[in-house]
Amino acid sequence: MKDQKIDKRTFKISQRPNGLAILFNAMASPCEVLIETDDFNETGRIAKLICERTWQIEDKFSRYNPLSIVSKINNSNNKPVAIDPETYRLLQFSHSCFQISGGLFDITSGILRQVWTFDGSDRIPKKSDVNRLLKSIGWQHVKWDESSITLPNNMEIDLGGIGKEYAVDVAVQLLRAETPYSALVNFGGDIAVTNQPKFDPAPQQQLHQNKTINRVKTAHPWHIAIELGDKQTSDLTTIELTTGAIATSGDANRYLVKDGQRYCHILNPKTGWPVAGGPSSVTVAAPTCIEAGIAATIAMLKGNSAKAFLTENQIQHWIY
């Protein structure tokens, strides 16, 4: 993600069997919004709104953008930084996640990237280097309120763990407010749908023949094919979604292997080390994308008890 170049900020609209797709890039991911309509002008209007808002979220919360509020906070040297209500709400949300995960979800843990690079190699950092960074981790040390945040020296925050999921949910809110048509939002694998589609998108043949949206009113889910597990085995699973969201934590292609031990890229902020014995990826379904993302991340951090955690919490999930 670090070598992300600034994408040309444009979008294009392309015809799909079951509607129109808005395609653009944001947050280092390909983004797609599929709307169940053939109204090109209306889709263009909505595309403009969604792209502007998504890029605004990216600019505001990316730690790679030196002008973002996150960069401002990270370079504040223990001085209070004024924050706006949206930033406050995201901090409050991160705080709630920190609390309900017993400290496993911690937006100050991103600093561990200084020693960990998950490129499939065997470069495991020295214990002393990890321990040195642990002193700079701990959300409980951060002072903040509705109007400002004071981050101690040598600490960093990173909203990368929730930013994309948040942008998906914001896009869904926008779509619900702007169009009656069902829509599917997919920002790099973080997915949500606004409401159930009028058509069954599966039998595409039939869809082509029925251009008038109102003809079939029975409830149908969106069919989403997601790639689970190793890319090599190319295991495509179809998930049916009528409402709500799914998010995936873990990346089968980001890991380290040393002495036969596989290290996934999810780091425990308390030890500074990857969680051992856990699944390589967790996909979760939830009412909102950010909820799904957090549940998936916390499950990953639970290591080998990930499945037990999700089952016990009655969270719909797919583990690989």
Next chain:
Amino acid sequence: MNKSLSFSAALSAAVSALFVAPVTSVKAEESNAWKLDSAVMYYGETDRVQAVEVIVGGKKEFEDGHFLDLKFTFDTLTGASATGAVAQPNIQSFTRPSGNGRYTVSANETPLDDTFKDTRVQLNAQWTQPLKGEYTLSTGAHLSKEYDYLSLGINAGLAREFNQKNTTVSAGLSLGQDTITPEGGLPIPLYEMPHYINSPNGQPNNTEGSSSDFDASRDRSSDSKQIVDLLFGVTQVINRRFITQFNYSYSNVDGYQTDPFKVVSVVDENGVTLNNIYESRPDKRQKNSVYAQGKYHLSKSVVDVSYRYFWDDWGIKSNSIDAKYWMPMGKGYLEPHIRYYQQDEADFYQPFVTRQPEVDSNVSADYRIGKLTGLTLGLSYGFPLNNGHEISFRAELYRQKVTDPGVNNIGVINQLDIFPDVDAVIFQTNYSF
């Protein structure tokens, strides 16, 4: 199972909070300018006291978290208020508290002193600033002056936040001194109200008594009381939608607490007033109250419910329940309000007495420390103006029912309504800029 549900519930609550628009608007970021609030309030009791109050308040933030609050209040009070004397089936005549003249009260009417007229000016200043750690300090002073009354006070409070600002514990202390200097001096408690009045030219103008009667009923020109208040409070944020507050307050008042304008009727076995004596209250009073408040944000509206229990060593106990429901309406908001108040009377409250009380005993017929209930129904409507200012209106109806504390009405008093209801209306306009 409980644990599992709490994880999902906590996460979904966090998500709801994330997508709820903040209650505080972006306007809060414009600091460093004086924020002014003004209000005009009218309070009117049917046939009795009427008050008009003008308040101008200003708040300024100097540096981060350092606030100065100033408030100026001006009010005028006119009309009649109950003297404590009991109604009679015949016309009654009373000496004005100043000794300058007399007023008469029609048969069957509750005696009201119609000379009630006062103007009050009040100034409040409060300074608040953060201290090291999670502490906030607040100090202030007030001064209030009426024609015959002076009230001075200072206060200090300390608050500490815990638990990521979800819990605030506070303690406060205030000290006050009130001095009363009524025209005509302070009447001697339990003394008979004299029949004598002064004439405009200073000469005795009456055949029933002499100027020495009036002078004999007065023993000094002024007196004062000292007030010490302690307050302990906890504010707890349960979640982003639900805030609770709990307070305990203690107040110790030492000094002159009698109302020099109030009397008690001494009646014979037929209920006929023999004379009226000046009331007498203890010079020590310890007050306590506990208060609980819950404020809950629904998706668009806010429910605010509070309860207070009060008790003191005069024997007064009261319960009050207050509920408000804030809801958006158009560009502005609407807020219905209901309040119920119930009070048990002070030990020495008696609507009338049948014999002269013993020396140094206490007695008062002031209905305000009697057995009563009060119901307030109100409605507020406010909206922002195009220039960013805000205007709001409030209208309230108040009905107070004074009830018989259990005395045996005798003779002529039986036929009279000696506990009339008091009805009042309140109108208020606020303008913030």
